[in-house]
């Protein structure tokens with residue numbers, strides 16, 4: 080995946096994350112062929128409409144079946160330059176796979192994500208072994224240059240499509256590593272930091288420049304970027320963990336969920352305490368489910384999620400809840416936390432009250448993890464940008480352009496926190512709108528850009 | 539239990555299932571295991587002057603992940619000494635007197651035929667099969683399909699064999715001819731007792747795209763081979779039926795070509811075969827496949843109320859007619875069962891691009907432009923959807939419907955639909971009075 084011309088970003092290999100096995104390993108060739116041949120090659124397939132980036136799924140699957148791996152990967156990347164990570168991290172059960180017609184036949188649906196991973200991973204291996212680029216760098220240079228804020232999926236996708244059409248794309252990232260939450264947060268049994276960095280390196284080699292350690296709004300102002308560049312793309316995602324500020328929460332043993340996940344994934348010096356027995360995770364979303372499962376898989380004996388309403392109301396995906404329960408994660412419904420009870424410095428219990436009765440009780444524990452959302456931090460970049468009542472940056476739904484004609488935005492900062500694939504789609508739409516506004520017709524757009532006439536809304 | 543035993547040219551066989559002359563009948567040990575598995579008879583791997591075979595010999599066509607839908611070989615006749623073969627034939631017949639052993643033969647001169655036929659009979663052969671079919675290697679030496687493709691020569695050699703033989707003589711035909719009746723009638727004129735068909739079809743199975751050498755490769759070269767296996771069944775069925783239908787062919791037929799299971803076998807029987815022979819399916823899965831062939835045929839005959847295999851033989855022949863005799867007044871339309879449909883769109887695109895543009899979706903691609911549910915070219919009549927689902931953006935709004943006025947009843951949609959019995963063809967004939975093209979021509983003459 081790497082390119083000798085791009086600076087190779089790396090990370091120390093000794094991390095807790097490495098203990099996790101890949102839960103959906105790369106298909107072998109015969110597995111891929113069997114699965115690919117099973118696809119019916121539907122016409123105007125519902126799986127396509129269910130993909131936020133509209134990848135022509137039957138087309139790439141049938142190319143796997145004919146042994147045309149390069150062609151297959153190109154179909155994917157043309158619609159989604161982050162097709163490699165999305166193949167591994169997308170909640171496919173709720174997207175393409177959930178829409179596969181085989182569900183209606185009561186057959187197991189096509190494993191689209193795994194085939195997508197197979198095609199992209201094999202093609203990128205081939206790219207290295209043959210030295211032949213899937214997307215050779217465009218020789219024609221435009222005069223335009225774009226600054227992108229944040230090196231998460233949204234910016235990476237946007238920058239890739241811009242660079243392929245000769246636009247100078249410069250990403251400013253406040254962190255030391257690119258990839259955004261793909262690097263810092265996505266569950267390690269799906270995708271690990273090296274995978275994310277490799278993907279970012281691959282995008283960079285198409286002529287994208289990355290400047291790390293620069294925070295826009297602090298080191299450089301947004302206004303300065305607007306002045307110096309032809310357009311600015313804001314892909315800053317969400318901020319740090321929201322905190323409950325419970326009495327007793329200051330001190331060791333109480334975590335914000337994404338902070339803890341980042342320790343597991345990225346920090347070589349981090350390990351779980353030997354005596355970690357009970358961890359209580361507050362929250363009902365996917366981040367709460369992820370960290371619960373991760374702690375359970377790392378050996379915490381007793382992991383419980385505390386949710387203020389019942390399972391029905393939980394925001395987390397059903398398939399993820401079931402997945403966590405396989406590792407012994409339990410759910411405590413209808414409770415709300417009141418106070419962290421400490422014995423000296425050490426956490427002893429979490430005091431909670433029932434939301435359906437007047438009961439109050441203490442749940443003994445060693446750790447408390449708060450997974451109650453991430454802060455919105457658009458105002459850190461500039462207090463001028465318009466946000467909605469939920470703190471989301473406001474953009475045009477087609478073009479991803481903000482009220483400022485030179486400023487675009489996409490990803491979690493406009494949708495309040497969805498998936499990598501939504502960020503990738505925003506990045507592409509913004510890039511296409513910029514290109515078109517400069518009279519450049521996007522080279523990967525063309526007729527291959529599949530737009531379904533059916534819109535799929537799930538079952 | 540239906541009576542599966544058959545009598546062909548006076549030879550009694552416990553069932554109609556025979557192993558074709560090919561690798562599964564190379565040796566006595568194999569044939570005996572085949573009989574143990576349940577095969578009623580075996581046609582011994584063709585004997586002649588032993589030859590030298592090449593490596594590799596076989597190639598296959600895989601389709602959409604299904605292995606060996608077609609098979610091809612460049613193997614010749616037996617490469618083992620004649621003495622060994624005859625000794626083993628003798629041994630098999632001694633141990634399995636109730637099973638049929640037919641000895642397949644291919645030699646050149648009249649003297650050689652006299653000699654090898656005598657030795658076959660001495661070894662205990664129940665019958666002979668003259669291999670006039672092998673389309674590679676042997677034909678270049680003036681044998682095999684070189685004979686099968688030349689009716690005069692075929693007739694003459696058949697008459698020699700009849701002259702020397704006291705057991706029934708089958709002639710195995712090559713399909714590599716323009717009209718299978720030519721060699722068929724020649725064989726009958728030569729006096730044969732039965733006809734076996736088909737042998738393999740001349741073929742190149744593929745090209746190795748790395749080396750650009752055709753397959754199967756022998757070093758840096760290859761040669762044409764003989765094609766067989768499931769893919770050739772329709773060709774073989776047609777040839778068997780043409781002979782069965784022809785009044786000049788008054789001898790029984792042993793059907794061969796692409797038979798893998800009891801259904802294939804039953805189709806050959808229905809189109810006039812008395813016994814059937816199998817090669818590729820056994821090479822793929824082993825002798826054990828005969829178990830379900832026996833069981834399945836028996837159950838089928840019982841369900842149909844037929845007491846014996848012979849009641850099935852030829853049943854489909856009256857329905858096999860010339861195109862000009864078909865009823866022009868017989869009309870069908872396609873019906874989609876909306877409850878079974880999974881919305882894959884395959885019928886839609888098949889009819890749109892490959893048939894008569896008369897399947898529509900409620901929100902077909904051009905709906906957005908025309909504001910009406912059609913494919914853009916527009917049905918020539920007002921479309922009244924047979925099924926109109928909730929119309930919402932759900933998978934079920936993909937359920938297509940057929941414009942019954944426009945449907946020409948071609949079957950295409952039904953053939954491509956992946957859901958069993960989801961699309962059915964319904965008869966909507968305006969009249970039950972049959973009128974064929976031949977009738978119309980006859981009428982116009984009067």
Ligand SMILES: Cc1cc2nc3c(=O)[nH]c(=O)nc-3n(C[C@H](O)[C@H](O)[C@H](O)COP(=O)(O)OP(=O)(O)OC[C@H]3O[C@@H](n4cnc5c(N)ncnc54)[C@H](O)[C@@H]3O)c2cc1C
Pocket residue numbers: 168169170228229230231232233234251252253254257258259260261264265266269293294295296314315316317337340365366369459460489490491492496497498499500502
């Ligand atoms: C725990 C967790 C698990 C998840 N699991 C999945 C999953 O399995 N599948 C899935 O599809 N999605 C998952 N997501 C969601 C997914 O990661 C996000 O939707 C996606 O990463 C959003 O991309 P983005 O580019 O908008 O933002 P981010 O990925 O958040 O990237 C934003 C980047 O901008 C940088 N940045 C922020 N402010 C500035 C600034 N002022 N100056 C410079 N740089 C800045 C940040 O450091 C970061 O690198 C998960 C999220 C979490 C929290």
Ligand SMILES: Cc1cc2nc3c(=O)[nH]c(=O)nc-3n(C[C@H](O)[C@H](O)[C@H](O)COP(=O)(O)O)c2cc1C
Pocket residue numbers: 558559560561583584609610611613614615616642669671672710736737738765766767768770794795796797815816817818819
């Ligand atoms: C490897 C191989 C060798 C064969 N050798 C002979 C042979 O020696 N004599 C013969 O009459 N037919 C021979 N055949 C043809 C088969 O007997 C049979 O006619 C043909 O394969 C079609 O039947 P199938 O579709 O069941 O294989 C051979 C076929 C194969 C595949």
Ligand code: SF4
Pocket residue numbers: 117118119120121124125126127136137140178179180181189191882
């Ligand atoms: S819906 Fe399923 S079967 Fe149809 S094209 Fe998509 S993956 Fe293939």
Ligand code: SF4
Pocket residue numbers: 871872888889893894895896897940944945946947948949950951952
């Ligand atoms: S039977 Fe033929 S013409 Fe009629 S709907 Fe089906 S494909 Fe179209």
Ligand code: SF4
Pocket residue numbers: 874875878879880881882883884885886936937938951954955956957960961
């Ligand atoms: S082919 Fe069958 S299942 Fe598919 S849309 Fe047509 S009727 Fe429905």
